[in-house]
Amino acid sequence: MLKLHYNLERVSMGLVAAIIIAASVGGIVEIAPLFTIDETVEVPDDLRPHTPLELAGREIFIREGCYACHSQMVRSLADEIDRYGPYSQAGESAYDHPMLWGSKRTGPDLARIGEKYSDEWHVRHLIDPRSVVPASIMPAYPWLLKSLDTDLLTDSLATLSRLGVPYSDEMITSAASDALAQSRPDSNETDGFRARYEERPAIRAFDGDPARLTEMDALVAYLQALGTLTVVSETVVVEVDE
Structure with a gap:
């Protein structure tokens, strides 16, 4: 075998062909299962899509590169479950395009961060991380207090x-007004927002000021939604414990 490999290394084109074949086999093994993902991933009955404001926050999360330091995937390991909560399941990310599970953790995993801390904590943490976590190495994001652009939400x-996310025509046409309504609990649009998204999404001024709609509102709304879109993980953990 070693002699064959040695002889192959002496023929550059043969070595290139062997590398291509090996990489192709590895690629097929990784990619082929994705063609059956619709049959293998069960979407939880109670899974809700992100609201327009949360979706805007998700885009900001991606834009600012937050995914490079924070995964959104709790592995099924005892120490991770003890620290972060129930392990992640594929169905929880069925409406995410792209999914942000990741594997790099310079900072903690965020899959279960929703409602773990107050809105005020998140705002302070994003403006000045070391004001709430003295040992933090996270950069500050003070520019998130600028106005949120809602033009592309529709x-x-x-x-x-x-792509299969269950947004109705009314949700689509009302996207910009719903983003505003979610951050203003006393606005006239709140009833319409509730009619479209029901009672589960939080309605409040996430940045602390209902008179403005900012990127901070959107990002905090998104962070507070992580891990709360379905209760499937809690159900599974209960079944395992029993």
Whole structure:
């Protein structure tokens, strides 16, 4: 075998062909299961899609590169479950395009961060991380207090709807007003937002000021939604314990 490998190394084109074949086999093994993902991943009955404001926050999360330091995947290991909560399941990310599970953790996993800390904590943490976590190495994001651009939300919801996310036509056309309504609990649009998204999404001024709609509102709304879109993980953990 070693002699064959040695002889192959002496023929550059043969070595290139062997590398291509080996990489192709590895790629097929990784990619082939994705063609059956619709049959293998069960979408929880209670899974809700992100609201327009949360979706805007998710885009900011991606834009600022937060995924490079924070995974959203609790592995089924005892120490991770003890620290972060119930392990992640594929169905929880069925409406995520792209999914943000990740594997790099410079900071803690965020899969169960929703409602773990107050909105005020998140705002302070994003503006000045060391004001709440003295040992933090996370950069500050003070520019998130600028106004949120909602012009692309309608198109974003429409695109996700084509990919199978259950946004209705009314949700799509009302995306910009629903983003505003979620951050203003006393606005006239709140009833319409509740009619479309029911009682589960939080309605409040996430940045602390209902008079403005900021990128901070959107990102905090998204963080507070992580791990709360379905209760499937809690159900599974209970069944295992029993």
